[in-house]
Amino acid sequence: MASPRRQRLRPDVRLPQILDAAVEEFAVRGYAGASMTAIAGRAGVAKGLLYHYFPAGKADLFRAAVRSCVQPAFAEAEAILASRAGSRRALLRALVDMAYARLTGQPRDQVLFRLIVSEADRFPEIAEFYQAEVLSPTFALVRAVLRAGVESGEFRPEALEQPGLPQVVLAPVLMASIWRMMLGEARSPDLDAMRDAHADLLVRALSA
Amino acid sequence: MASPRRQRLRPDVRLPQILDAAVEEFAVRGYAGASMTAIAGRAGVAKGLLYHYFPAGKADLFRAAVRSCVQPAFAEAEAILASRAGSRRALLRALVDMAYARLTGQPRDQVLFRLIVSEADRFPEIAEFYQAEVLSPTFALVRAVLRAGVESGEFRPEALEQPGLPQVVLAPVLMASIWRMMLGEARSPDLDAMRDAHADLLVRALSA
Amino acid sequence: MASPRRQRLRPDVRLPQILDAAVEEFAVRGYAGASMTAIAGRAGVAKGLLYHYFPAGKADLFRAAVRSCVQPAFAEAEAILASRAGSRRALLRALVDMAYARLTGQPRDQVLFRLIVSEADRFPEIAEFYQAEVLSPTFALVRAVLRAGVESGEFRPEALEQPGLPQVVLAPVLMASIWRMMLGEARSPDLDAMRDAHADLLVRALSA
Amino acid sequence: MASPRRQRLRPDVRLPQILDAAVEEFAVRGYAGASMTAIAGRAGVAKGLLYHYFPAGKADLFRAAVRSCVQPAFAEAEAILASRAGSRRALLRALVDMAYARLTGQPRDQVLFRLIVSEADRFPEIAEFYQAEVLSPTFALVRAVLRAGVESGEFRPEALEQPGLPQVVLAPVLMASIWRMMLGEARSPDLDAMRDAHADLLVRALSA
DNA sequence: GATGAATGAGTCTTCATTCAT
DNA sequence: GATGAATGAAGACTCATTCAT
Structure with missing residues (x-):
């Protein structure tokens, strides 16, 4: 009876998903313009999960997203x-x-x-x-x-x-x-x- | 130095005041980050007055502010x-x-x-x-x-x-x-x- | 040096102008939807003048406008x-x-x-x-x-x-x-x- | 009778609550006169929740409220x-x-x-x-x-x-x-x- | 791990009204 | 009489964040 949307993935799979979505959204909208909801949607996860991975919130996600770009x-x-x-x-x-x-x-x-x-x-x-x-x-x-x-x-x-x-x-x-x-x-x-x-x-x- | 509640100025005096405040605020906060309230506060006028001078709203004020910087x-x-x-x-x-x-x-x-x-x-x-x-x-x-x-x-x-x-x-x-x-x-x-x-x-x- | 817009008219000329404009605006927008600015605009006068003729404000103007329709x-x-x-x-x-x-x-x-x-x-x-x-x-x-x-x-x-x-x-x-x-x-x-x-x-x- | 700050209900319980409140408020005040704040208050929920259920806003809530009256x-x-x-x-x-x-x-x-x-x-x-x-x-x-x-x-x-x-x-x-x-x-x-x-x-x- | 219902502070915007000119 | 600059309260709407499930 599990909800079909509810797929548990290992952090090393989910994290890149979220970071990629965040980079794209921040890129298009800027920091203030990007919404957590939109990022979650783009990543295919629920809003709440973002706070599971980045308890400190939006600013933290932003920092991580930027850092993930410096290859x-x-x-x-x-x-x-x-x-x-x-x-x-x-x-x-x-x-x-x-x-x-x-x-x-x-x-x-x-x-x-x-x-x-x-x-x-x-x-x-x-x-x-x-x-x-x-x-x-x-x-x-x-x-x-x-x-x-x-x-x-x-x-x-x-x-x-x-x-x-x-x-x-x-x-x-x-x-x-x-x-x-x-x-x-x-x-x-x-x-x-x-x-x-x-x-x-x-x-x-x-x-x- | 009393600040009368309602000081009526000629538009060619008020407009620069507002534009200056807008430039400063946009400069510090960016477009999305700058709030009309803050701009009004910086200019020393009521929020509503911004819409008197820029009925089209924030975006229009931004454009005007940018233009005012060029010459x-x-x-x-x-x-x-x-x-x-x-x-x-x-x-x-x-x-x-x-x-x-x-x-x-x-x-x-x-x-x-x-x-x-x-x-x-x-x-x-x-x-x-x-x-x-x-x-x-x-x-x-x-x-x-x-x-x-x-x-x-x-x-x-x-x-x-x-x-x-x-x-x-x-x-x-x-x-x-x-x-x-x-x-x-x-x-x-x-x-x-x-x-x-x-x-x-x-x-x-x-x-x- | 009089402002070209400033034409002083007798009340029995201005009043019908204002009432007509009000009726039209109220009819199109309803009471809450009609704005004093729009009524003034439609009547070709400044906002302030509405309050000269109807000191009690919008509600009063509405009443007068409705009454003016009952012929x-x-x-x-x-x-x-x-x-x-x-x-x-x-x-x-x-x-x-x-x-x-x-x-x-x-x-x-x-x-x-x-x-x-x-x-x-x-x-x-x-x-x-x-x-x-x-x-x-x-x-x-x-x-x-x-x-x-x-x-x-x-x-x-x-x-x-x-x-x-x-x-x-x-x-x-x-x-x-x-x-x-x-x-x-x-x-x-x-x-x-x-x-x-x-x-x-x-x-x-x-x-x- | 304690009113917990945050009571989570299933949507099929909350939705009727909200629609009922909306019908009453719209009925008394008309569309323009009814405020989202008042509807939320009447329904006993926060303003924001109305937008959770009706992301398209007031007009949409109005439509839904009217429809809910028909059957x-x-x-x-x-x-x-x-x-x-x-x-x-x-x-x-x-x-x-x-x-x-x-x-x-x-x-x-x-x-x-x-x-x-x-x-x-x-x-x-x-x-x-x-x-x-x-x-x-x-x-x-x-x-x-x-x-x-x-x-x-x-x-x-x-x-x-x-x-x-x-x-x-x-x-x-x-x-x-x-x-x-x-x-x-x-x-x-x-x-x-x-x-x-x-x-x-x-x-x-x-x-x- | 994962969801999404719920909150509330904050944002832009509108508008009736006042009043100096 | 007439104007329109100026105000402030209120409204719709957004969104980061929390938390029961």
């Missing part, structure tokens, strides 16, 4: 780096291309970014977390590439003396992502044009 | 441009400096940007408006500077052949602004370092 | 009665026809009736007023016709002994009106069919 | 009809008596009718529903009685040839109900007198 996007970058194919210049170009490509193909990454931007001051710890887990490593990676280029003689040595350079190098890719989110594919600046201009700018500015 | 930024840029002081290179540097300076000094501008980023897909018309009234003109302005530089022989002629260049040139300033919003002054990348790296990068990449 | 609908009936054309039977038929005809041609009368029906228990005095000014006289008129018919020998003498007869005689016309209001012209019972059946029924039942 | 009236009429006691004339009289009796004894029925009359044009579907579910069947019932009477030779054959007759036959009862609602028991026409006059009129007009 090692670095795997690919490090693979490219490891293969050290050709010149540093070609390497740089490959990295830039990869970064732009992700923007097109990985909506989940965009979502993450957007959520963090808009909810950052309601959840300072999330911004902090993002800075520590995503931003800093990425800057470090760029710095490593620059150092390798300088050491091999391809890049100008001054590149290592400017602490703000990695940020400047990365910024256009991130802005391209933000413009896409804001304006839609139709109205946002042309991605290919930006990628080419970006790569060209870097090569000219950094070459020894 | 001041361009005035300064055009002033700099008009005073065509010195070389194009110096001009570019002046513009870059101004842009970074605004990010520090004008919280209103940051607010505007953050609101647009986070609420863009709930208010597509605002994103559209921003693109048309702010972004496009700014790109055009950068392009004008580049063209002047090329014509004077200071900049490389290829600079004019890359349609994505203005976006790449501007991106670091905007990202600096976003990082500040997200991470706070303490944790965000160092503004001065970025400005210097940015200006240096441009000069190296663009010089003939 | 002597009896003029026509009494004209028919005075012309005593032909037999009482023909007279009765003429009166029935007239009653049904009014239902089609005079939306203002229907409105009045509907308002009274639906707001009667919020405004008991209005129901009272209606009963005294409209209903009672109408019953009396029917009774007079019956008496004349009995005296002339055309109608059965028992017709005068049934105190409920005038109500029964009138009811179908009023119900026809109510059904029209409720169901619209399309779905409500056929007016012509009712009129014929009604007249026939009366003639058969009353003839000596 | 009982027909049962009795059909019982009388089934017990085809005595002559058709007696049958007609029994039905007329029943109809008048209901108006006195069953406030729920009056309420229903009043609601439909006054809110018909705000809820066209309800008027439609009323016409289809209540009015048409009632007319059909009257027509069936007439036909049976004609076939048995008690009624004049012409009674079947007048399509408007059922409406005319029923109208006085309904008007009696409306007058009662409008004017109160004290001021409205005498019910007994109407019933007698009504029955007598029908018998005289319909007898062969």
Whole structure:
């Protein structure tokens, strides 16, 4: 006589279901706009169950959802780096291309970014977390590439003396992502044009 | 200093009061998080009055608030441009400096940007408006500077052949602004370092 | 330098403007649904002016509006009665026809009736007023016709002994009106069919 | 008699509670005048629960409340009809008596009718529903009685040839109900007198 | 683990009414 | 007489959260 809806699942099955639903809902509606009911509905569970898994409530679910999005996007970058194919210049170009490509193909990454931007001051710890887990490593990676280029003689040595350079190098890719989110594919600046201009700018500015 | 219960003001006095309060509240809380009650309280008026000035309600007030933020930024840029002081290179540097300076000094501008980023897909018309009234003109302005530089022989002629260049040139300033919003002054990348790296990068990449 | 909108009119011009607007608005929206703003708008005056003419507010305006609708609908009936054309039977038929005809041609009368029906228990005095000014006289008129018919020998003498007869005689016309209001012209019972059946029924039942 | 703060009941218990409270409140105040808070209070539940059962809100609750009033009236009429006691004339009289009796004894029925009359044009579907579910069947019932009477030779054959007759036959009862609602028991026409006059009129007009 | 009935504080919004101009 | 800015109370509705089952 069990209710047909009532299926007991192990936490490691239910939890991802719930987190996925939460990510999608938060992504579409923002933090304040997403309702627990809607998240539960999307996950196919009852409202009450959300509080079983996240007794502290909505804010906690949000934190968990955001955290669940930060996957090692670095795997690919490090693979490219490891293969050290050709010149540093070609390497740089490959990295830039990869970064732009992700923007097109990985909506989940965009979502993450957007959520963090808009909810950052309601959840300072999330911004902090993002800075520590995503931003800093990425800057470090760029710095490593620059150092390798300088050491091999391809890049100008001054590149290592400017602490703000990695940020400047990365910024256009991130802005391209933000413009896409804001304006839609139709109205946002042309991605290919930006990628080419970006790569060209870097090569000219950094070459020894 | 008595606060009379009912102070009748001319609309051209009240309206800015209300808009200012709305901008502040939306900035702090986001669209969904800002409450009409709080906006009214901040403006020192009764809730009902908001609907007298914006019968269409919260969304309309939001639009008006965003629009009220736009004008001041361009005035300064055009002033700099008009005073065509010195070389194009110096001009570019002046513009870059101004842009970074605004990010520090004008919280209103940051607010505007953050609101647009986070609420863009709930208010597509605002994103559209921003693109048309702010972004496009700014790109055009950068392009004008580049063209002047090329014509004077200071900049490389290829600079004019890359349609994505203005976006790449501007991106670091905007990202600096976003990082500040997200991470706070303490944790965000160092503004001065970025400005210097940015200006240096441009000069190296663009010089003939 | 007078504001162009500000036209001072004599009360006997303004008052009908306001009452007409009120009747229309109350008719369309009901008492609770009609807003003072909308009435003022329809009348082409400012909200405040309504309170100048009706200091006691909305309820008072409603009462005045309803009262303004009760015009002597009896003029026509009494004209028919005075012309005593032909037999009482023909007279009765003429009166029935007239009653049904009014239902089609005079939306203002229907409105009045509907308002009274639906707001009667919020405004008991209005129901009272209606009963005294409209209903009672109408019953009396029917009774007079019956008496004349009995005296002339055309109608059965028992017709005068049934105190409920005038109500029964009138009811179908009023119900026809109510059904029209409720169901619209399309779905409500056929007016012509009712009129014929009604007249026939009366003639058969009353003839000596 | 302690009233526990949170009493969980099965929906098939709560729903009628809520509908009953809604009918009463709508009856007294009309649609616009009835407040969700008051309905919840009358039902002894929190406001929010109303939206649990009627997510579409007030209008939906209103529709459900009206619908919940319909069924009982027909049962009795059909019982009388089934017990085809005595002559058709007696049958007609029994039905007329029943109809008048209901108006006195069953406030729920009056309420229903009043609601439909006054809110018909705000809820066209309800008027439609009323016409289809209540009015048409009632007319059909009257027509069936007439036909049976004609076939048995008690009624004049012409009674079947007048399509408007059922409406005319029923109208006085309904008007009696409306007058009662409008004017109160004290001021409205005498019910007994109407019933007698009504029955007598029908018998005289319909007898062969 | 899982459900969904139940709550109540909070949100946007409306509107009769007041009153300075 | 006339305006419309300003108010405040009240209304419909939402939603995070609780808890009996």
